[in-house]
Amino acid sequence: MKSNRKSGSQGIKWVLISVSVLFMAIMLVLPLVSVIVNSLSLGIPFYLKSLHTEYTLSALMVTLLAAVIAVLVNTFFGIVAAWLITKFSFKGKQTLAALIDIPFSISPVIAGLAFLMTFGRLGWANSYINQINQLFGVDIKIVFALPGVVLATIFVTFPFVSREIIPVLHAQGTDEEEAAALMGASGFYIFRKITFPHIKWALLYGVILCTARALGEFGAVNALSKARGKTFTLPLEIDALYLAGSSDSITAAFAVSSILVIMAVTVIVARNILEYQAGKKQGRYES
């Protein structure tokens, strides 16, 4: 009876593992490999050439700029918001946490639309910006310009850092901070000496995830950026190349995509290393 059950569950085990491996190979691994294969289908010289165009370089710079600003803003916000939500109890905390997560659950296209409706020709903030422009003799544009791209990127990656830190801080509780505060430590000192060591790895992972999403954002930026070679990001450049339709430009689209694939794989590897580091630390505390 016992051995029968053992061999039966072994059989099920390998059936389930095979199903999983097959599913993941077709759904996840094959698309990844396909990008690389397609990008190299016209040879390495063509691959390098399609990366080294004026449009691609400009898109790379815009993408990096938007990502760096978005990551800085959202990291700052994430830490502050996580501190607020986990260290204090106040009315409406659940609502606040839900509001922060909004960008996570709405279509990026709607995010783009929201900024168009705010700063665009019909937006309520448009007249203020015109006034500022007249007053200072400057020409600030938000939509269809770099600030719009940056704002859209910040919007879609807004909850990424706070989402990673909040669970860690919740699990840690507030006892240590309270003790430190009672002994007279300042808020920043408490954060640096007590809170930060706890959230180090979660914060780093949040930043990595935020970076990845910022580099890859497409829908929101697509609504706000129309000038190829000026305000296009890498995903928009990929879109333009792919839709151009010739086999050369499609291969070039895959070549540009391969940069982002390398980034995505780096993120996954980094996540696993960080998880291992965090796990190792936890184990040490337990022993």
Place this chain on the structure above:
Amino acid sequence: MVKKYIKKDRVIPGFGLTMGITLLMLSFLVLLPLLSVLVFSMRLTPQEFIQLITKENVINSFQTSILCSLIAAVINCFFGIILAWVLVRYEFPGKRIMDGLIELPFALPTAVAGITLSKLYSDTGILGKPLAQLGLKISYTKVGLLIALVFIGLPFVVRAIQPVLEKLDPQYEEAAYILGAGRIRTFVKVVLPELKPALWTGFGLAFARGMGEYGSVIYISGNSAKEKTQVVSYVIMQKLNYVDYAGATAIALVMLIISFLILLLINMIQICQSRRTNYI
């Protein structure tokens, strides 16, 4: 939990400051822009609004998005349970790599996923070619759209189930088995009820993501009005490109209401779930 609510005076410094910064940034970067959509759509009269959202292609796109997102979320729940089970309960070579790869759809930019899936399943692609010979066309049909939605929704379901499964003690299953329940019965009666809240959360997240998805869908779906393969996000973008802001905001408002309802539902499930785990 109780202790927290009794304690009124706050010992830890920084409440006012962090509250101020959080509310300020949240309002300016997220809430105000979204309110602009709301304000603009309020300027439309109810008749205009109804007329804009009952256009044939708009209704079709809502049907397509809802239907395909639902089916994709169901498929993801099925494979999500298997994947989570395999990753939590079994030991086998390559498990860590597999666990890491689950996250790929989060990390891979949607536009990249879109073009590579489209190419893969097109008539000349590695998977599309043999399927086309069998008479199955995938790229530029609803099936293609479904595949893209399964791709981006998978990690939501797996990552929702995994932690619950890790906490679930296999002893209960053994007890059920010893008492004479078969494998399927044990799974349905013992494991599944425990997974249900997490499964609903994962289902909701995958569905919400599918409803709003743009980048990974637009290449493989073909965006044909006649074949009804346009998704809602595509129709909004199309209206934006034609500078039809009234049409775009009206559709966006309906979308916002739908995602708000999904979010509310997920939150309610999560509150029920945390109650259960805290008090039992």
